[in-house]
Amino acid sequence: MDYTTQSRFSDPGDHAGLFDALPDDIPGIAAVTRGLIIHYRAGGIEFTGERLAEIDSRWVSAILATDQKRNGTPLAVPREPGDRVVGCCRDHTLLFVSALRHKGIPARSRVGFAEYFAEGFNHDHVVAEYWNGNRWVMIDTELDQADYPFDVEDMPAGPFKSAAEVWLGYRAGELDGDTYGADPNPDAPLKLHGGWFIRNYVHYQLAHLNGDELLLWDNWGAMSDRLDGADLDLTDRIARLMVASDNGDETATKEVNELYRMDPDLTFAGRSFHTSPAGAPPFTWVDIS
Template identity: 60%
Template sequence: MDYMRQTPYSDPGAHAHLFDALPDDIPAIGAVVRNLLIHYRGGGIEFTGDRLAEIDHRWVSAILGTDQRRNSSPLAVPRQPVDRVVGCCRDYTLLFVSALRHKGIPARSRIGFAAYFGPGFHYDHVVAEYWNGDRWVLTDPQLDPAADHGFDALDMPVGPFLSAAEVWLDTRAGRRDPDTFGVEPGSPYGGAWFINNYVYLQLAHLYGDETLLWDVWPAHTAPGVPSTPDRTDEVANLLLAFEQPQAAEALAAGYPEWGPAGKVYLMSPSGAPERWDTIPSEVAGLH
């Protein structure tokens, strides 16, 4: 897998030159990302209509295009919160990953659940990993590293964030309660079926299909509908062993069946009509 290569999702396209002026250090790139985006639920501003629809930007090129139409200035120039592009954790991570790849740093997104947004619950979340020359470093570009999170947001330890594959296998083994994982406490978007779906999102992002969190495809299950646990067990175990060549080969062989295969069904919280969307069928790293 070549994580230094842009995917159709992370490719800045005509706006690539904007990354040339970015600093080379990781904390500064994260700060620029937070300057460009505002979370649609956690940013303190209620967005509606066309502004809320910005959360459906699939591509980094679209995120940067919206920013430039609104601000038309270098990316590090401060934006007012209301002028930032509306997004979610996936967008913070994808923009961060895109900038690092542009700088020649291998980077990828990780799908899972975070324990640090509220006590007693694990919120669905996307973070980034980058290769520092010796190892993969886990970091959350949505978090200000200067704040007190109880851990280093620039080099996260095991525990605050759990991958979807880890959570799936833990809940299957009875080590964790699946009802403590989801969008938020009390939401219908949580529990075993939701964790099941995030295993396939984790797989897709690993193979360069950095889809929206509300994209679904046939490998997913509907709310409340029993999943195909044996198949998801297989995928989750392979994901945990991905750095081993045999596991990577097995995942690559199964990906045409388990991944989106060029088509996703959009179920957006923006209120956009549900629809099938065609996405690029050639994925970086598989061809």
């Protein structure tokens, strides 16, 4: 895949010109995009109604449209927290990825789990990678460097692990699946952690790597909220291939991307079972054009 080309999700559309005024350096771009989004749970403000519904802005063009309607100023002009677009890590990352692609820099989103938000629990998370001419550099654009002991703009191995890495560790019995997810609460109506959750994130990882940077509550194909009856062998296969691809195996890269394009259990075909935190059960199927 050509990661300098906008996907349908990262395309800024009519608002592309806003990116022309951004800094040319990576930290500068990250600082600007970080100030445009406020996390719907971790931002320190409780959002409801139409404001909470902003988390379902799949498209960068829609995120920028919301920002401009509310603020109407260049992106580098600081926004008060309450004036930012409500979103999550996926939106922080996709805005940054979109800005880099606009400037001709290869960039992509990476889905997995971060160990640095809560002691003893690994939260679902999305970070960015960009190609610096020699290698893929991982950056968490949501983070302020002053708050973390590791380099957030060139992340070392360890603090963030891809969903594929975590799944293979889980399958090998090397880690506790209940310490990976969106919520460690064992008494919640739907346990948002554990093996089923990790497995679904392997499928998100593959979709994002292929330019389908979907919301983390879009569900399709072989995804399931249980492991019983799920095709675990298929998930094992794509996880192994993605890890091999990350280690430089070009044959694995081609094979896993071909699987995504050809296998209906993997391919996102435009229809999602949407389980948005802004909604309430019963959830429903939506068509995404």
